[in-house]
Amino acid sequence: MEKLCLVTGACGFCGSYMVNLLLERGYKVRATDLEKSERGIHTDIVKKEGVEFIPSDLTKKETLKEVVKDVAYVFHPAAIFSYHQEWEPLYKVNVExxxxxxxxxxxxGRVEKFINWSTVGVYGLPKPEYLPIREGYTPEPSNIYEKTKYEQEKVVLEFCKKDKLPVIIIRPSPIYGPGNIYGVAQMWLNFAKIPFFIMPKNLPYNMPFVHVKDVCNAALFLAENERRLGQVYNIVDDSNISTYGFFKLFSEVSGKKFITAPDVKNLKVMLAIVKAIVKASVFFLRILTKVIPIPIIIYFRETALYVTAIYGFSNEKLKSLGYKFLYPTVKDGIKETLSWYREKGMMK
Structure with missing residues (x-):
């Protein structure tokens, strides 16, 4: 008998890919999302053949009882993903x-696996001496979105311990792929507006990524293969590409000019200056956004932190189970993603 799978946030980016993957693999699929949610480019999910769509609201428990009836696997990407929302709505949806x-x-009492979407963001800005970050690293989330995701992890693990809910937590790095219109997409679309790039090669910063198909494939792989309860997995590709390498790659794929600047001779001093500027800018923007909560200001604040940090997340735990990435590096998926943005008129 086919297993019945539930996908929350089914009209969103990860949710829609998860629905399609399950259908391809022959599972019975029940999709749920807000009845009046913004369907955007994923509107076909609720009408897709083989998908049972039942609207629900995570904040209204009574709407969820019909949704979970007879399900074997639950895939839970539904959340408010926002760096400019206030704490209360984020906590209400993501945690409560x-x-x-x-x-x-x-x-x-029937669920066999519950796959909860979290984020590598819960680690915060890890110290270089601890890289690459493994799943046992103590999280130190740095913004309210990441804090709610960490609180969400605590909730599901509480149910795992107390009620034997068969929980597995996945922590994806920033997710890209055709269909994405927020997060990495906002960053890439803003990069596309820059006429050319100039950057020295010896900057130590790097940028983690993972393709949406790998996030969903890894989620299903773990549902089918992981027998231990309460496990946590980083979902990040192998690239760990340097900031220099990424902008050079982005320039090549987007057709922009890239200039390699001379290496910075006194790198330690320069990095200290950059760190001080970013820290001061972030501090100023945090104050400004409390007075004027404009999303674009908050977006630039988070982007500044992202492109001037040293990251490194281990995916060895996932690969040790036998998972093989469909898109091992961002080089394997960036071209199709930017092509999709061009097709949709989102970039030139």
Missing amino acids: GTRNLCEVLVEE
């Missing part, structure tokens, strides 16, 4: 909404 879902799943 997940608690509601866990409660009805325990009451139903």
Whole structure:
């Protein structure tokens, strides 16, 4: 008998890919999202043949009881992903909404696997001496979105320990791929507006990525293969590309000019200056956004932190189970992604 899978946030970026993957693999699929959610480019999910769509609201527990009936696997990417939302709505959906879902799943008592979407953002800005970050590293989230995702992890692990809810947590790095219109997409689309790039080669910064298909494939792989409860997995590709390497790659794929600047001779001094400027800018922008909560200001604040940090996340735990990446590096997926943006008129 085919297993029935539930996908929350099914009309979103990861949710829609998850639905399609499950259909391809022959699973029965039940999709859920807000009844009046913004369908955007994923509107076909609710009408797709083989998909049972039941609207629900994570913040209203009574709407979830029908949704979880008879499900074997639950894939839970539904969340508010935003760096400019206030704490209350983020917490209400990401934390309390997940608690509601866990409660009805325990009451139903049939679920075999519960895959919870988190983020490598829960690690915060890790110290270089601890790189690459493995799943046992103590999280230190640095913004309110990341804090709610860490609180969400605590909730599902609480149910795992107390009620034996078969939880697996995945922590994807920044996700890219055709269909993405926020997060990495906003950053790349803004990069596309820059006429040319100039950068020295010896900057130590780097940028982690993972393709959306690998996030969803890894989620299903873990549902099918991981037997231990309460496990956490980083979902990040092998590239760990330098900031210099990424902008050079982006320039080649987008047809922009890239100039390699001379190496910075006194790198330590330059890095200290950059760090001080970014720190001061972020401090100023945090104050400004409390007075004028404009999303674009908050976006630039988070981008400044992202492109001037040294990251490194281990995916060895996932690969040790036998998972093989469909897109091992960002080089393997950036071309199709930028082509999609061009097709949709989002970039030239």
